[in-house]
Amino acid sequence: MSRLNVDEDRRSFVKTSLVSGLAVVSGVSLVQISNAKDPGESVSASKRWGMLIDTTKCASGCDACVTACNVEHGLEAIENREETDAQWIRKVHLKNKLTDAEHDLPMMCQHCENPPCVDVCPTGASFKRDDGIVLVDKHTCIGCRYCMMACPYKARSFIHEALTNQKPDVPRGKGTVESCTLCVHRVDKDGEKAIPACAEACDKEGHKAIVFGDLKDKNSVLSQLLSEQSSTQIRADLGLNTGIRYRGI
């Protein structure tokens, strides 16, 4: 084929640019697909996990979210002694005295951006992870319960007695304080596809009142819902910038 006047330089240039262009495109698309966090990777502040709870969809008398949370985390209940039971999520019934409007909503740790529990913790056990989830490091917690006093939402519970048969994903022990973790064991495994136990149960019941997602990702379902209609924080006057937003109250 030496009769053909082939420009070898031009041919190699075209080949190289095609191949490198293909590599770049496939690399970019691969990065977008794998969004679940690699286990060896630290969480980063590029994500902030939150939830939107639509109180108009929350059914009165339904406590599927509470039951699901208790089952997922192995929270034990004692008969006739509800005052000391661990409570990570609870149903709250609100009634406006002026208008008689009534709402039901689930209340759990609001995963504030400026958490009062973190401010007051004397040991640093109560902390906010880079991705916005507020947790208690039980290794450091001394059980002083200052965070329980500081929380405006009464989100935290204290464990009074020694436990056995904890769930392997949810270590819980006597003398420490605990609260909703936004199902951090699921979040770390599944990333954006994760769904907390309460949201999963609400979906299963058909109400679909709880939506979980990444507040910093403009393309997530959660962000889109938040941008379409207004939502409120409970006790917004405290300036905590909660990660859990409510609609309809």
Next chain:
Amino acid sequence: MRFIALLVFWVLLNIQNVGAEKSAPKSTRVPQPILKHETWKGTQCVASEEDIRKNHMDFLLHQRDDTVHEGIRTKKYSLKNCINCHVTTKGKDGAPIPITSREHFCNTCHAYVGVTLDCFQCHATHPDSGQVKTKIIDKITPIIEKHENQAFHSKVKNGGKDE
């Protein structure tokens, strides 16, 4: 004479129980650890036996900070993964072996050396079977003063006046 005395002395000095390691009776004062290698998963641990025996507490203590604060959940030094591999058998009645038993993988050595184990005050002692529920093991009876609260609430309802 002197030579014979020295020879006898030397012989006495060198008398040893050659089969000592294998035939010496094991101490009955402290129960030996029960290590059932055949029940553990896989063929080898994440580190060599000497390394892990000496350093497992440091590996675990470092890993726990990474996991709790950074969300790093690598399996190598994860406590949950140790349990998944090493605690595989159930007790006689099908229930998981409790941490207080000398047959539990962690407690068998910890009881022998007399080192307190406080990991399992919070952490699960066996892989999740889904069947057994979390249970309170030292139930207390708190005194809950109900009548005080009721008196306060009725006072508030009456506009600050006692009823």
